[in-house]
Amino acid sequence: MNQTIDSIYRSHSRRVLATLIRLLGDFDRAEEALHDAFSAAAQQWTEETIPANPYAWLVSAGRFRAIDHIRRRTRFNAVQADIADSLYPEGETMEITESNEIEDDMLRLVFTCCHPLIPAEAQMAMSLREVCGLTTEEIAHAFLIPAPTVAQRIVRAKNRIRSARIPYEVPDKTELPERLAQVLHVIYLVFNEGYSASSGSVIVRADLSAEAIRLGRLLLQLLPDAEVAGLLAMMLLQDSRRHARADTSGDLVLLADQDRSLWDRERIREGLTFSARAMAAESVGAYALQAAIAAEHVRAQTAEETDWQRIVALYDLLLVATPSPVIELNRAVAVSMCDGPAAALSIVDGLLREERMRRYHLTHAAKADFLRQLGRSDEARESYVTALSLCQQAPEQAFLRKRLAELEVKTRQ
Structure with missing residues (x-):
């Protein structure tokens, strides 16, 4: 039963929280109500009595408990009474349906977290906490800053x-x-956390990917x-590959090794349509360019047919639009496919001069792969070990251990 409630928590908790914030008018009160609601579910639900x-x-449970908390406070006053009455007037019957109002609650939450009166770095932390449900430790790891x-x-x-x-609220269209x-x-951050979880036992968090697509x-x-x-x-294009990114044991499958028959063709069709629309605009932005890169991958019938030269060119444009060491790292992988691992290794060595990239496990994993391809096994082993020490996702850890084991076998031969 605990597994069932955990699953419902992953799939419903963020939307329940978003609605409770609207109903209760306070983030802390809504978070407390969310916790109380799931505690009540753990006590009352059985496999046979899970609500439809x-x-x-x-x-509804969270709202009831928030009202009870207000009414039971020792120093209850008229102001709190008014709050409680406004939350649930006597005799009111509460109906929760999949209405447009509720469907907008997550978007309201995003816009509230991103209000211009909130500093940019706080907007990101707040959004990852409230929209994604990440812990402060997970957010700290993502931004490479202390949890406090x-x-x-x-x-x-x-x-x-x-x-x-x-x-x-969602602002007026003139403010959008x-x-x-x-x-x-x-x-984008919500989707990325869903597409490749920053920590935990699974590669993909489909609930977050689906929510990001719905918000989009x-x-x-x-x-x-x-x-x-x-x-x-x-x-859409990235999510189309979701079912091929792990094998039946949950182990990571690299793009080149994926079974492309598992890719979602309807997602691909729709994604390519939106990509063409974005690339046809007078001004092509960073997201349009990232979509164009994803489009090149899904157009290839096999890994060997991938147009890596075009992907490198698109990364060049993307770096102009949005200079980023992470984008440069992704470009290095494409460069390795065009010009070989030595050229890519030179790029990665440059990136490792930055503190942030030295603390990013994928920088070391990429370097290890390039060194392995160049036959520099001892150096590759060292980079894999470093990547493993920084990685917090179990399937990626298993993949890195597999690479290390392959190096050991090759060394003995």
């Missing part, structure tokens, strides 16, 4: 929302363009912008 609509049950710093940023963001009375960049970045669709309806289309295209 767990989301509705959890929202992340916690402080989240607390300050919540205080700013409270003190500035930042509205929990100026708020768009940060919101797109948050949706909803945002495109509100604002038919080329970059929104580009982000949606990228997410």
